[in-house]
Amino acid sequence: MHHFQYRDGRLYCEDVPVEHIAQEVGTPCYIYSHATLRHHFTVFDQAFAQLPHLTCYSVKANSNLSILRLFASLGAGVDIVSGGELFRARQAGIASERIVYSGVGKTQEEIDYALSEDILMFNIESSQELDAISQRAAALGRRARIALRVNPDVDPKTHPYITTGMEKNKFGVTMDEAVESYSRAARLPSVDVVGVDCHIGSQLTDVQPFVDALKRLRTLVARLAEIGIHIRFLDLGGGLGITYDRETPPHPTEYAQAIVHELEGLHCTVIFEPGRVIVGNAGILLTKVLYTKKTPKKHFVIVDAGMNDLIRPSLYGSYHHIQSVVSTDRPTDTVDVVGPICESGDFLARERALPQVEPGEYLAVMSAGAYGFTMASNYNSRPKAAEVLVRGDAAHVIRVRETWEDLVRAERIPEFLR
C-alpha cells in the first residue's frame, strides 16, 4: 500500500507534503506513515489467521517507541536481541508473554532482566548459553522457557552479510547437535523446553528456503517427540523481503500458503519474527542537496544525509530508490549521491540516473523504514536525524533531530576545549 505518493507534483506522506516536514524539523529526517505501518502489520498477521500463531515484530528493524506502541495496540509480540530492546518493548506496552529473545551474546545482566520480566521464550544459540540461562534461572528462583535456535543449513540466497542459517554462520546450534542439546536442556531443573527456533536470513525473495528450513525443523520436532520432548512453539524467524528496486518477494499470503500444509498435524503455535516486511516501505529518509560538483570522472550530488544516517548502501551495496520531492521534467544526469562523511564509501547511490537538482532542494530516499534509523550512528560527531510519524494530515515529531549542542553536552567537553 502506497502512502507516499505525488499529488499535484509534490510528494506526500499520507496527507502531508514531505517538503513541509523538512522545513519544519530540518533534514536529514526519517518520515514514517502510520497507515502503512498498520496496514503491513495487519496484512502479515492476517495472512496466517488460519494457523495458531504469534507475530513477534523484530524490534531491530525499527525500534522507535511510537511505532512499537502502535504494534502493541495491534496485539503484536516482539523479537528482541538485547536488554535495550527489551526495555523499549516493555516501555511501549508489549506484554512479556509475547516477547522472544534471540542473539548469540546475551550477557548475564540481560539474561537476569529477561528472567525478571518472565518473557515468553529465550531462543538459545549455544550450549554454553543454555548453561548460563539455566544457572541464572536457578539463582533467581525462576524458570526459563526456552527454544534452541537451530541452524538448518539452508541457503536463503540473499546478501552474504545477512544470511544467518548456513553452517558457516555464527547463529544457532547445528541440526546434529540439536537433539543432544535438547535432551540435556530437558533435564535441567530451571528450564522448560517449549520451542524450536530458526531464522535463516533477511530480505528473502523466494519462499523455498523457508519451506526447506521448516521441513528440517519438522523432522527435529518429530524426533524430539520420540524422546518425550513436546514442542509448543515453532519459531520460523523473520526474513521476508521487500521491493527496493525490481525484486518481487512473495506476498505474506504466498508465504502462508507455501508453509501451511508443511505444518499439518503439528500442534504448535507458530511464531514469526518479521521486521523489514512490516516497516521497510513505511519510511523514507529526507535529505537536502548541499552542493553539486563535477570532476573529470564523476558527477556528485552532495546531500546532508550520510552513511551514519543510512548505512545500507555503504555496508551491503543496497539499492534505495531516490526521488525528488517535487516531480520534475528536468533532464537526468548520471550521478553519485554522496553524504558529508569522510569516507569514500559514504554514498546513498552510485551511477544513478537522477533528474538535475540544485542546492537547497530535497530528495527522498525510499524504503528506509527498516534498518535505517536503528543502524544510525554519530560517526563524524554528526547529530542523529529527526523522526516524524505521519497520521492523516498530522505530522507528529517523535524524535527531534539532535543538535550539535546536544552532542557537545553528551560528550561533556572539557572547559578548555570549548
Ligand SMILES: Cc1ncc(COP(=O)(O)O)c(C=O)c1O
Ligand atoms: C533472529 C532474527 N529474527 C528476525 C529478524 C528480522 O528479519 P527481517 O527484518 O528480515 O524480517 C532478524 C534479522 O535478520 C533476526 O536476526
Ligand SMILES: N[C@@H](CCCC[NH3+])C(=O)O
Ligand atoms: N541490517 C540488515 C538486515 C540484518 C538483519 C538482522 N539479522 C539490513 O539492513 O538489511
